[in-house]
Amino acid sequence: MGVIGRSVTKIDSYTKVTGAAKYADDLTLPRMAYGRILRSTHPHARITRLDVSRARAYPGVLDVITGADLPRLYGIMPTTQDERPFALDRVRHVGEPVAAVCAVDEETAEEALDLIEVDYEPLAAILSIEEALAHPENQLHEETARGNVMKEVHLEFGAMEEGFEAADLVREDSYFFEGTTHAPMEEHACVADCHADGKITLWTSTQTPHYVHREIAKVLDIPRSRLRIIVPPVGGGFGGKCEPFAHDFAACLFALRHGRPIKFTLSREEVFYCHRGRHPVKMILKTGVKSDGSITAVHLQTFLDGGAYASYGLATVYYTGALLTVTYKIPAYKFDGMRLYTNKPACGPKRGHGSTQPRYAFECQLDRIAEQLGLDPAEYRKRIAIEPYTETVNGLRVTSCGLKECVDKVVEASDWDARRGNMPAGRGLGVAISSYVTGAGKAIYWNDMPHSGVIVTIDRGGGVAALCGSSDIGQGSDTMLAQVVAEELGVDPLDIRVYTGDTDLTPVDLGSYSSRVTFMAGNAARDAARKLRALLFEAASVALAVPAERLEAADGWIYDASAAEARIAFAEAAQKAEAAHGTLSAVGSYTPPKLGGKFKGSGVGVSPAYSYTACVAEVAVDLETYDLKVERLWVAHDCGRALNPVLVEGQVEGSAYMGLGEAVFEEQVFRKGLHKIPSLLEYKLPTIYDTPEITAMTVETMDREGPYGAKEAGEGPLNPIIPAIANAVYDAIRARVDSTPITPDKIQRALREAERAGRQVGERQEAIAR
């Protein structure tokens, strides 16, 4: 019996539920030192004096690291290297690392932080998109060509003018999506050690060991062969652990200098300052449609509040434009995007990277259009949905697509047709859809090498090991590898030992971002396992005197598919195969096909496959307090094929939960450059009482290129949640809130405005009647 499509228990679940799993902060090494980081108290200032001598002299302090020790610039994107581990002469946000104290224990390190003397000369701080545009003279980075414009993008596809001219209805609306942060349960932590041979090992909580490997070696100016990154179990990432951070660099430098291990564990507040979360985005969206609702042209403008550094922002700004086209038939599309530097912690990738904000805007606007045209918003979306195996106007290749099936599922499950429009006052239903990449089609640094590699070995006892550079951040990618290898070799997935995220031992996988691991590492694992299976079948064929084409593998046996009694145990076949071919090990890899157009920026948005999701939300608004309660969420997701249905369901539910928080509660907000609420008490993540029943459904479209037909499930399901809730709020109160989060005060304001507008319409009608 196969293991693909079965809800196999996560292979790391036993260690995690018993507390045995060793996260980065659980690691302890002999003679280990501890580090703490001094951070800027100013949003924007020049450092005029930095004196660490008193801290250095403090008993128990082993070293103090400052910007001068690590002056090289780095940045996750090769073309936007604008960051240093520690500020050199200028700080650009509150919480920016200024120095690290390494001491015999954490208390001593913390005490010594107070002895570091820093003089700041405050500079005018840029704290919003508007300020960044209005004050080009107050630059965050003098290297920037134009004021605080970190990146500007202008792309146009198809005949825009004709498109809008042909439209029967053109709508232009503005939306604002507030910034949010990832809030993984595990705060960032790392341990570094260095042996006498000068080789450094860094255990760090990261989603991208390969990229961390590259950047740290570069900044430390050491060959990559002298640095090893190991990813311990990771307590969540959601995009917030896709880059190296100051503590990673400082730990490695300390270990190198002193030949002694050191640990850094950030506090929750520090994680808020590391951020790299969802960009606040202002959006102006203009859409033209025919009277039947078909889209004739779309023009999207986005303004991203990027924070103080580039991070992944170059990709983010492109992503705000790239993925709007993959859900509906759009013949003409124009995109203008701009990311601005501001004196706040850098924004970066968060689940749904850059596509979440414009998807919210688009789905809300389509709801308005459907209403104006008198169309049912769910039916309308199906009518204009993109077809499978087509290409979008901006050159994205769409393969399998279960969008309409997803809409059907949520419509049916929510009893949409019967209930919508028949709800009591203050209650409403809303629908939205979305799509997301199944892995970025291009690496962060462009190259022709595989995006994922897997080694599978078999020992003489039939033991199977799978090695891959991927990083399991809780989503279950290790289990996915075990399932794929187990499927091909016919063994129990729980018997497979999976080793991942070790740059010395495992082949490169680009990391747990852009929902790429199942598709890419899954294909690589299948590639490797199939090579071994061929050798095993060859040996079994000889032993059983059965043609290899008739053999199958399952439950620890290789057997004749047409006469199952002719069989050989897996371990025995492995011994025979090793005797015939030598040590059993195979390498598999996956390289995405060449995709995308020939224009600058065509590398963002391309993906070997796209997932599709639909959501219906049910909400209740208290008409006195304007309190909003999300009562139900129905989510149907086209993941190609659910390799492990329970894990897919978990990803869909987790995405729905995260979307819910962004829709109604969460805001990464600042007062005079200082984060207002950097704690899990005041940054309002939903609790279980705020989380409605979520009905997670799967649509299987069997993608031709995905492993066993699989696509992604980790990010896409988040995107429709927020607009579905926003549209449900409209259905409940007949007034629009066009910014997130949808708070009670915004609902009250929207109702007042709607009332005023209604009164004006009424007065006009009366005047006309008179």
Next chain:
Amino acid sequence: MMRLPKFEYRAARAIEEALEWLGVYAPAVDKDPEARAMLMAGGTDVLPNMKHRIFTPKLVVGLRGVAALRGVSENPNGGLRIGAGVRLSEIAASPVIRERYQALAQAAESVSTPQLRQMGTIGGNLCLDTRCNYYNQSEFWRRAREFCLKKGSEICRVAPNGNGCYAVSSCDTAPVLIAFGATARVAARAGVREVPVASLYDDDGIHPVRLREGEVLTDITLPPLAGEWRSTYAKYRVRGAFDFPIASVAAAARFEGDICAEAHLTLQGVATAPLPLPEAEALLLGQRWTPDLLDAAADIAYREAHPMDNTSGTIALRKRVIRAYTRNALASLARQRGAGAA
């Protein structure tokens, strides 16, 4: 991770022992505010505040080993005595409290999360420090912002032109106990005093709890409730758990037939101290509770509540909630009674 500052910890086994240890540091208070002793019951407020360097006591006196602070027992007169060290989870689960002082069980059950209710005590809850978004932050944060009036500065960051500290009273059990007319017993080396819970609180965000240096809150006494009493606690917070109250209403009333014979109404989370509403109480007294009457009482609550912009939520939201929750809380009492109000 956030580390605690260095301090001495002594676990008291008896109230006398705690009083003695408190006395060791009490005289030094005026000279050096850091050189003080603090009491700790469950530690759910003290320890986070110490990690934030809001409290930096030299000595922490632990009360968990003091047997005399435990237990819920019936007084001969029909009232109830609750030890200050009784956990909030015990209060919430106590059959006698659930039956007779329902609002107290509701309030205890609404505090934070199950883990913190299992550690936190009713005495600790009553002595909870007032809260403010400018105050309940790490030392780093407060330094980046400049310190506030409650901790280290001459200026309140919430109301720079105001004349005091506006930190918010945030304990859920106090308004309920005040509505019930409960009293608190306070022990000192000089002797024991009994005070109404209402008088434990000062309209001063900096020194919200009126316990003198060296005093220990030991017991809470709930008066006997003769006749047809009903009570409720309606708590508003942004999320369904974890959060402190930002607009709450405690209501207790006695009915004689359709007529209200006694009414107590106290707001919480909108001022530096629990806020009783005598005007609304007078309005409700001796009346049959009609919807119009409850609306009028809710309007008084709305008028009297003056939240500041220093918690989650907004001022406008909290005022709206106070009106709605006051009316709904009263209506639910009337309904429980079958007194005819909607």
